[in-house]
Amino acid sequence: xxxxxxxxxxxxxxxxxxxxxxxxxxxxxxxxxxxxxxxxxxxxxxxxxxxxxxxxxxxxxxxxxxxxxxxxxxxxxxxxxxxxxxxxxxxxxxxxxxxxxxxxxxxxxxxxxxxxxxxxxxxxxxxxxxxxxxxxxxxxxxxxxxxxxxxxxxxxxxxxxxxxxxxxxxxxxxxxxxxxxxxxxxxxxxxxxxxxxxxxxxxxxxxxxxxxxxxxxxxxxxxxxxxxxxxxxxxxxxxxxxxxxxxxxxxxxxxxxxxxxxxxxx
Numbered sequence: 001x002x003x004x005x006x007x008x009x010x011x012x013x014x015x016x017x018x019x020x021x022x023x024x025x026x027x028x029x030x031x032x033x034x035x036x037x038x039x040x041x042x043x044x045x046x047x048x049x050x051x052x053x054x055x056x057x058x059x060x061x062x063x064x065x066x067x068x069x070x071x072x073x074x075x076x077x078x079x080x081x082x083x084x085x086x087x088x089x090x091x092x093x094x095x096x097x098x099x100x101x102x103x104x105x106x107x108x109x110x111x112x113x114x115x116x117x118x119x120x121x122x123x124x125x126x127x128x129x130x131x132x133x134x135x136x137x138x139x140x141x142x143x144x145x146x147x148x149x150x151x152x153x154x155x156x157x158x159x160x161x162x163x164x165x166x167x168x169x170x171x172x173x174x175x176x177x178x179x180x181x182x183x184x185x186x187x188x189x190x191x192x193x194x195x196x197x198x199x200x201x202x203x204x205x206x207x208x209x210x211x212x213x214x215x216x217x218x219x220x221x222x223x224x225x226x227x228x229x230x231x232x233x234x235x236x237x238x239x240x241x242x243x244x245x246x247x248x249x250x251x252x253x254x255x256x257x258x259x260x261x262x263x264x265x266x
Contacts, residue, residue: 009038009258013063015169018050030054038258044169044191063254066247067175067238072156073149080138081113081221084158084182086151087165087173089121089129089143094164094187096125097210099132101164102139104214105221110138113221115162116154118142155180160220165190166207178202178238183231185216195241201233 012034016023023030034040034055041063042048048062087093095117102115115136117129121143133139155161161177163186174192177184185203186193196202203220205212220227240246 010036011039011041011258012037013041013043014051015043015047016050017167017169018047018054020167023050023054027054034058034060039254041254045194046167046169046189046191061254063250064170064241064247065175066244067172067179067242068244070152070176070179072180073153075153075156077157078114081160081224082158083113083115083160083162083217084118084154085116085162085164085173086118086154087163087171089117089119089141090125091122092166093119093168094166094208095129096132097164097166097187097208097213098162099129099136099139100210101213101217102136103132104211105218109218109221110136113217114138114140116140116142116158118146118151118154120145155182158182159224160185162213162217163187163190163192164210164213168192174202175238175242178234178242181231181235183220183227184234185213185220195237196234199230201230201237203227203230 018030030051031054034051035058040051040058040060042051042060043063043065045062048060051060052058085095085098089095098115102110115138117140126143130141133141155176160183161173163171163174163184165171165187166189168190170191174184174186174190183203185205186196187207188204189207193204196204198204203216205216
């Protein structure tokens with residue numbers, strides 16, 4: 001029994017990419033779901049923006065997720081610049097954009113770097129990117145998931161994390177990059193990009209523009225020392241937005257704003 005309603009408060013916490021066309025036919029269901037909630041919380045600025053377009057009169061709160069601090073293992077570093085992109089191998093994640101950018105690099109530049117792609121795969125898309133990466137010896141594609149401990153070894157070895165996604169609400173890959181003080185390079189259509197100041201705490205490029213990305217990769221490979229301060233600044237994004245303690249405090253604050261209206265009858 002509750003004083004103001006027969007039901008306890010209901011909160012919808014969503015990370016869905018509502019701006020994607022696959023949701024166009026589901027707008028009425030989304031509106032009905034959102035309007036039936038006590039509050040709607042979103043885990044990405046892109047999710048918040050997309051849901052606001054569908055439900056313009058609704059108060060939609062942004063609540064970014066929290067991540068426990070992780071200590072990376074000790075690994076032997078190579079003498080090359082190491083680029084890493086761990087994510088499901090599929091069209092939305094844009095591995096083809098990255099590979100086309102690498103293919104544009106001069107041979108002498110490619111020889112100074114290694115590029116590793118890791119993730120479970122869409123078989124048809126995997127065949128496409130294998131064709132693009134053919135004859136590029138610096139590219140390694142691991143087309144399956146690997147244990148978390150092994151993945152952390154790849155993060156430890158990496159200098160840069162590349163996220164060429166065509167749409168990505170709030171990729172954990174970027175959050176880990178900031179946590180581990182790795183240089184984060186991402187397309188401007190990720191939710192994380194809305195937290196980044198270009199060339200200050202991360203590197204942004206136009207969605208799908210592999211020529212621009214190729215120029216960025218070339219500059220990083222040939223002048224990596226100049227980019228290290230940007231990687232250090234990226235850690236402040238993790239501190240401000242993704243510290244687990246901050247996440248817990250934000251949830252507690254949000255709940256405390258709701259619960260007084262749902263006090264149980266004695």
